[in-house]
Amino acid sequence: MSNNFFERVYEVTRLIPKGRVSTYGAIARYIGTGRSARTVGWALSSCLGQQPWVPAHRVVNRNGQLTGKIHFPGLNTMRELLESEGLKIKNDTVVNFENLFWDPSIELMNEE
DNA sequence: ACAGTGACCTACT
DNA sequence: GAGTAGGCCACTG
Numbered sequence: 792m793s794n795n796f797f798e799r800v801y802e803v804t805r806l807i808p809k810g811r812v813s814t815y816g817a818i819a820r821y822i823g824t825g826r827s828a829r830t831v832g833w834a835l836s837s838c839l840g841q842q843p844w845v846p847a848h849r850v851v852n853r854n855g856q857l858t859g860k861i862h863f864p865g866l867n868t869m870r871e872l873l874e875s876e877g878l879k880i881k882n883d884t885v886v887n888f889e890n891l892f893w894d895p896s897i898e899l900m901n902e903e
Numbered sequence: 904a905c906a907g908t909g910a911c912c913t914a915c916t
Numbered sequence: 917g918a919g920t921a922g923g924c925c926a927c928t929g
Contacts, residue, residue: 816911
């Protein structure tokens, strides 16, 4: 079922450290698809069914907005999870997003 | 095999 | 600076 593409997204998402956030475009770029940012987000839509816990709540859009919170079981589940990580959410947007931004292409550039 | 959808991003007006 | 439109890749029906 899950192709390599999905696992790739899950792996990168799971590598996001606690208290940090990443973006779909960054993950997509790290995987290599680059322009498949949409597909990355769509792939995360099935992340909740994955066995290992995928911190999808740590993945937000380019604006740091919790666009995917609607896909969570709870309306504010994503916000609660992020707050649990020590992050601050305002208006469904991550505060200090650029400061907490975690780019796999940079952090994992040694891994490749 | 064709068409439609989707947690986006970039570019132009 | 803000708003609108199009494009991109992968999956399901």
